[in-house]
Amino acid sequence: MLSFATLTAAQNNDLAAVAEVIEATESRVSVLADKAARRMAPHGGARLADYRDEFAQVGRVAVWEALSRFTDDNVEAFFRYIYTTIEATLKDAVRSERNGAAGADENAVKVFASMMEAADGNPFEAEKLAQTIPPKGKRLSAERANAARLAWQGAVSIDKVTSAESADANGSLADILSVTDEEPNIVRPKVGMGQVIIAADVLKRYTPMPADADTREAFLDALELASTGCTTPADVEALEDAVKVPSDPQTRRYVMDAMAVLRSAVSTATEGALTEDLMTATDDRMADAREKHARVNDCLESMGAAQRDVLKHSFGINGALDFGWGDGCDMEGIAAFLGMTEPNVKAHRAKGRKAFAKRYIAVVALDKPALAAVLEGAAAANLTNKGRK
Structure with a gap:
């Protein structure tokens, strides 16, 4: 080990x-x-x-x-x-x-369209459902589902305003991503907590770690706060001092755009607090995702330890080490990590997925019976041997 x-x-x-x-x-x-x-x-x-x-x-x-x-x-x-x-x-x-040629084929768009009703018109939910609910052969990969959603939503102009209620409320996407210097008295556009979190993730992925210990500590502390959706002028200043802009043109653009979003977040916030008037549609989706995560964790906690552990480490739930599942599963790794044999892992995973599905569907049925019915049909088709129990 x-x-x-x-x-x-x-x-x-x-x-x-x-x-x-x-x-x-x-x-x-x-x-x-x-x-x-x-x-x-x-x-x-x-x-x-x-x-x-x-x-x-x-x-x-x-x-x-x-x-x-x-x-x-x-x-x-x-x-x-x-x-x-x-x-x-x-x-x-x-x-x-693939030279960037991956796109949404006609069949993928049709499958995605059929999932929109089950998702109550939420394209991000439909993207997830398209990967699980359709029968084998029709189910979309993560890449095809994402491409289908992008094709369905269409291109967003960089000049499109960020508020549907008022064309002058939040400015345009181009304004938010602007990196030009402005006069101190000019207020930049507001951004939501979701954009702050995304900007922090971009910096984590594309920014080299500072070599100096003090600078590195300040950098990590500022990123940790931004990852929660909050930031302060002092933290943004610390990031500006610590971030080394990459030389690669594409990566450089990612980092500069992320820093521009963080500057916009603190330019209109009092001590970095993003209040309800700063919330965007992205924040609403993230709140919905947090609710689903809590529901998943509650269902898992009601299961036996062996099945729960196998499922957590098969899908990387709640920070668990992700060994994958299906064709992407590291069976040797998960068996060694959990101290089980490979047949035991397979058995616990198969039974655990069925047990989890029953619990999850029962919870969803409390407030979304139509979606629960769709999920129940999908579980019956996908979690049995050709439909047999």
Whole structure:
């Protein structure tokens, strides 16, 4: 089992320790590389093995590069960080391999449209439902569901105002992302808590960690506060001092846009407090998501420990180490982590998903009976052997 001492040695460029880290993450790299390869060559063939080898190497490089960025103090946090990094890196590699040509095909849009009614017209909810409710063969991948939602919503002009009630209330998207200097007395547009959280996530992903210890501490403290949807002028100033703008043009734009959003957040807030008048549609969606997360956690807590642990670590719920599920599952890794055999993991996962579905549907039925009926039908079709119990 990988130790924290080995991690520290690897961060100090100890080659033997780096090799041990690579070996400890190899099973997850292999699973995700195979999953990425099958996106490029879904019908197999000669190219599948080539893609698998190529993406495996990309994943190993991602592990090596992420070592220097890891700042936590335990091995489980490292694996959680590394697995997320590998998955995100390989998704980017697939998109790059496709030359950015991925879009919404006609069938994906039709499936998405059918989910809009079940989602009460919420396109973000419909995007999630399109990945689970349709029968096998019709179900959309995360990428196709996202592309279908974007196609359904259409392009948003950068000059579109951010408030439907008043064209002059919040300015345009271009105003929010503006990085030009302004006079101190000019009030910038307001932004919501959701945009602050997204900006913090962008900075976490694309900003190099400061080398100086004091600067790094101030940087991490400011990001932690922004991740909750709040920030202050002092924290934004600390970020401006600590953030090193990347040289890559695309990444540089992401970082500069994120900083512009944070500046806008504090320019109209008293001591950084984002009150209700700053709330946007993004915040409403996030509040809905928090409610769903609480519902999921309540259902999981009512289940047996073995089934609950397998499900949490299959889907990365509530910060649990995510080993994946289905074709993307690191079965060897999750079995070793939970101290179970692989057949036991499979059995607990199958029974746990059915038990969770019954509990979740019962809770949803209390205030959304129509959606509960759709979920019940989907569970009956997807969680049984060809419809048999």
